[in-house]
Amino acid sequence: MKKRILIAAVVVILMSFAAYAALFVAPTESKMGTIQRIFYLHAPSGMVALLSFFVCFVGNLAYVFTRKPKWDWLGVSAAEVGMAFCTVLILTGPIWAHPVWGIWWTWDARLTLTFVLWLLYTSYLLLRTLVEDPDRRALISAIYGIFAFLDVPLVYGSIRWWRTQHPQPVIMGGSGSGLEPTMARVFWFWFLNLVILMIFLIHERYALEAMRGEVQSIEREAEAA
Amino acid sequence: MALLSNTAVLLGKELRTEFRSRELLTTTVVFILTIVVLFSFTFDPSVNESRRFGPGLLWLAFLFAASLMLQPCFLREQTNDTLSALRLSVNDPFAIFLAKLAANTLFLLLTQVLLLPVFSILYNVPVLGAFPQLILVMFMGSLGLSVTGTALSAISAQARMRELLLPLLLLPLLTPVLIASTEATASLLVLNPIMPWKWLGFLLGFDVVFLTALWLFGEYLLEE
Structure with a gap:
């Protein structure tokens, strides 16, 4: 218990450093101004969401082949954490886009992919609430999770191909070649922090799911007796 | 080889079951027709507008229809627990899926071939010029719908609220099929159709x- 509180405290302190770095250390972007600072939360959230969904995919695959409940617990934990980051991504995007692009939303490849991803994993979590038997739930949701993850590159590929044929609003921003060194350092600090936060959240959620699984198996034993 | 012969026998069974009652095909055709008619109220169906929105409309209707048509695919086997019998009768369970998805592809393709001329007349979009190419696109699209749809209907059949669940699970997964089929159809419905190989x-x-x-x-x- 003490160890967990300690880790939680470390995560909170790291996140406060990150917030400080984004608000005061990173230089103000010349064209967009202060609003650009949301980018340090926005872009790494997307990367971490994708990372969580990958962890979910690994959990799903491992469950199908080993049938050990722990992989199912990992799958659902990672999916939920990924959904949280994905939601942050979808909410912070329009806050930035409205002053910069002048619109809240555009059906650009990355935005659309994020939305479809969000829908896919909502369906995954929804499916889990609609199956009673724990083994059955674990198995069929794992297979749906695998299908959903396989769909991700296909969704992205199709939208990219499709939108490149059409004119679209000028898209600026994003990480990569054009990032000023201090900005890049703040960006990667945020990324590292969010990965730590992700691991912490998945770990906590996993412990909860493991406890639930134990309670369920005790209940089943009691019913059988 | 055993897989293919098993699949052929099971496909025969699927087709026989359907063509005895034709329930699935009739309801799907009427459903798509309803959507096609209702869509005409949502935009001004002039020739140009129809060329722009028609392909998307058509494929959206097919997607919705498929998500309904695929419901009974595995549910039907639960009533008398015929799924256990099916499993016992084949040595590779993949044959069951192959037969069901082949049947579903065929049913979808049949409804599409029936409704394409109707769509063409109602929306003044000529389709005869590129009819064989359109059939190829419809086949590839229906195959995509059926492969994922058959798998997910086996999933949703084991859950509660299955009638609502299948479209929820299936439709976001089909985003790539919707885009690719719509674009392919659109490039065949223009004045000078080009084969959408991409x-x-x-x-x-x-x-x-x-x-x-x-x-x-x-x-x-x-x-x-």
Whole structure:
């Protein structure tokens, strides 16, 4: 218990450093101004969401082949954490886009992919609430999770191909070649922090799911007796 | 080889079941027709507008219809627990999936071939010029719908609220099929149709990916 509180405290302190770095250390972007600072939360959230969904995919695959409940617990934990980051991504995007692009939303490849991803994993979590038997739930949701993850590159590929044929609003921003060194350092600090936060959240959620699984198996034993 | 002969026998069974009552085909045709008619109220269906919105409309209607048509695919086997019998009768459970998805592809394709001329007349979009190419696009699209749809209908059949669940699980997964089929159809409905090889290749890729996934993981969905 003490160890967990300690880790939680470390995560909170790291996140406060990150917030400080984004608000005061990173230089103000010349064209967009202060609003650009949301980018340090926005872009790494997307990367971490994708990372969580990958962890979910690994959990799903491992469950199908080993049938050990722990992989199912990992799958659902990672999916939920990924959904949280994905939601942050979808909410912070329009806050930035409205002053910069002048619109809240555009059906650009990355935005659309994020939305479809969000829908896919909502369906995954929804499916889990609609199956009673724990083994059955674990198995069929794992297979749906695998299908959903396989769909991700296909969704992205199709939208990219499709939108490149059409004119679209000028898209600026994003990480990569054009990032000023201090900005890049703040960006990667945020990324590292969010990965730590992700691991912490998945770990906590996993412990909860493991406890639930134990309670369920005790209940089943009691019913059988 | 045993897989193919098993699949052929099971496909015969699927087709016989359907053509005895034709329930699935009739309801699907009427459903798509309803959507096509209702869509005409949502925009001004002039020739130009129809060329722009028609392909998307058509494929959206097919997608919704498929998500309804695929419901009974595995549900039907639950009533008398015929799924256990099916599993006992074949040595590779993939044959059950292959037969069902072949049947579903065929049913979807049949409804599409029936409704394409109707759509063409109602929206003044000539389709005869590129009819064989359109059939190829419809086939590839229907295959994509059926491969994922058959797998997910085996999933949703085991859950509560299954009638609502299947469209929820299926429709976001079908985003690539919707885009690729719509674009492919659109490039065939213009004045000078061009063969959409790019999108056909994409659809082929989608079909191969999910067919492989179904081959690898499908059998676990049929476990007791």
